[in-house]
């Protein structure tokens with residue numbers, strides 16, 4: 021997916037991936053990350069997810085990365101928060117109490133931008149990327165976070181039945197990317213009622229990834 025694909029989706033309001041409410045798999049499983057209040061979660065490719073409001077209300081700090089500045093304007097507007105905005109290398113940094121969002125290409129994000137984070141919450145980020153980008157994504161994420169624990173939400177369906185995004189990512193592929201650094205565990209698998217986009221039978225899968233030596 022080129023950047024223009026996502027910019028266009030945001031400009032046209034074609035954001036079927038955006039959920040109006042907290043993702044139930046986040047609410048069901050975030051405790052497995054064993055985070056103290058005040059811990060910092062990183063949300064790569066965060067869009068304007070409502071999950072950010074839920075995490076902030078729960079007493080967590082949030083760092084996000086998102087390509088679309090429009091998405092981040094809408095995020096802060098819907099949160100009712102006025103951010104401070106500054107340049108940070110190739111990225112634009114939106115910041116307010118307990119929230120930092122870096123606008124630009126995830127692959128331009130550095131450890132210096134991000135700072136220390138305690139955990140990762142990936143919903144619709146890995147699965148938003150085509151096969152040939154996913155290794156680069158998982159490698160960058162591990163390097164940025166020093167393999168911080170993750171709650172990861174993916175989809176599994178017959179890729180012949182529908183084009184991504186979201187893409188189907190198999191268990192074998194998740195293990196290929198993450199098993200060298202993490203203990204990888206499926207914690208819930210939900211059949212999507214009515215199918216994914218009403219087009220294919222699909223499961224939404226929640227994974228907990230704990231540091232292999234942690």
Ligand SMILES: C[S@@+](CC[C@H](N)C(=O)[O-])C[C@H]1O[C@@H](n2cnc3c(N)ncnc32)[C@H](O)[C@@H]1O
Nearest residue numbers: 026037065066067069086087125126143144148
């Ligand atoms: C499928 S959406 C998911 C958004 C969010 N995680 C959610 O659950 O609503 C994928 C998001 O990734 C953003 N994105 C795609 N490629 C990106 C990149 N290289 N760097 C940063 N964000 C990117 C898109 O603009 C889009 O908002």
